[in-house]
Amino acid sequence: MTGHSVLIVDDEVAIRGMLRMALELAEFDCLEAGTIDDAHEIVVNQRPDIILLDWMLPGGSGLELLRRLKRDDATAHTPVIMLTAKATEDNMIQGLEVGADDYLSKPFAPRELIARMKALLRRARVIEPGEPLRIGALNLDMEARRVSIDEGVIDLGPTEFNLLLFFMSHPERAYSRAQILDYVWGPGVYVEERTVDVHIRRLRKALQISDGPYAELIQTVRGTGYRLSARGLELP
Amino acid sequence: MTGHSVLIVDDEVAIRGMLRMALELAEFDCLEAGTIDDAHEIVVNQRPDIILLDWMLPGGSGLELLRRLKRDDATAHTPVIMLTAKATEDNMIQGLEVGADDYLSKPFAPRELIARMKALLRRARVIEPGEPLRIGALNLDMEARRVSIDEGVIDLGPTEFNLLLFFMSHPERAYSRAQILDYVWGPGVYVEERTVDVHIRRLRKALQISDGPYAELIQTVRGTGYRLSARGLELP
């Protein structure tokens, strides 16, 4: 994992410094930007391999930069990790809709940041904003917040929708209940871990409406949590 | 958030007392140490879930303890919050290098400390991503927590998965049953050594599903234990 370049976008010099130190120890090349305009310019000219983006930036939130990047073909495929201050409800989901690829809420462990960066770089899958997510005939439209199988609309509550959105944007990977809570409910929301089970069940039930095997997309990984995977399923 | 144990490492009794009070209110079990040696011993024997570590300690700085822990596989993943007089950048560099997970500079609000501890604990159980492990067509995907041969998914229980994970990350080397128990079951777990045999058998059986010689990967080393080796096997 050498030679990858990271762009750190944060307005606080101290935080940039800390991140830079941590990342350089992990052999990343660091670029820094304090404003959206700087960041945009650096992205266009220097093409970092990955972007760490603070949620709160002067002159528009991080979302604004994300939108600008994703609008531009050249940069649309750069993976972005969003750093969120904390518990601002559905930052996460909102960001997913616009096209961030992963999230981390402060305070976070440098180790985990690096682990996630590596995972993203390896996977090199980037969420396309606006593009509907689809698996077989299962279709999730972020903008309309609607899910359908073939032509049949699936009726999901907000939480189930977010849950499915999360899984569909992170397929083929197991998540613990704690992680799912973090991602879907937001950091700092304290609910029982088993609440996840109940919502998983509701989601599965909703997906079962069709006669396809879509309910089996969401698999339980015993002792760990859950995973969305289409492997081994016969999908149209 | 009940039942988590914290180790407080600080040489000032007054500070330890204050921390203990705050943490017990938040339902943490507290352990205390005043020196590095004490701390190290407690960590090894009692396995706290998280460590609060003062930067300045007699007989070496807190960093020294961090280094010692890091060197030891078993404790390398215990999250550590470093308490610093003031967050100097120097501290951060060195702290990050050896693996502290968060920093807090005195004086700090107990509330913030607890918030950060909770955040760290919640993330402590993240599923560590890693490079995919493969031998021939046998593929162990840590992120998905799934094993496959060619395209066929192998169904493993949690223990068998961990066992295979252990062997695949330490190939070509024989381990005693005691060692295997230590690594796979975790230290301090008392089960019969022959339990390993049974799980080895279950693992072999699962790997035999395919017609390849994958079950023979796990070899018996008579009088010693077991070993994973691909030598002499015809693998695609």
Place this chain on the structure above:
DNA sequence: GCCGTGTGTCACTTAACTGTCACAAAAATA
């Protein structure tokens, strides 16, 4: 107020996994 909807939690059921045993088979030793 009164609904309907969505949500989190609980108690209970069901299913899966685990550890241990007793015995069989194999290998080492005599």
Place this chain on the structure above:
DNA sequence: TATTTTTGTGACAGTTAAGTGACACACGGC
């Protein structure tokens, strides 16, 4: 070959994890 030691194997019961239905509460709209 007979004996001893070590490992393989199938079955069992206890334990733990996940599935499930019901309920109570909060919320927004009427």
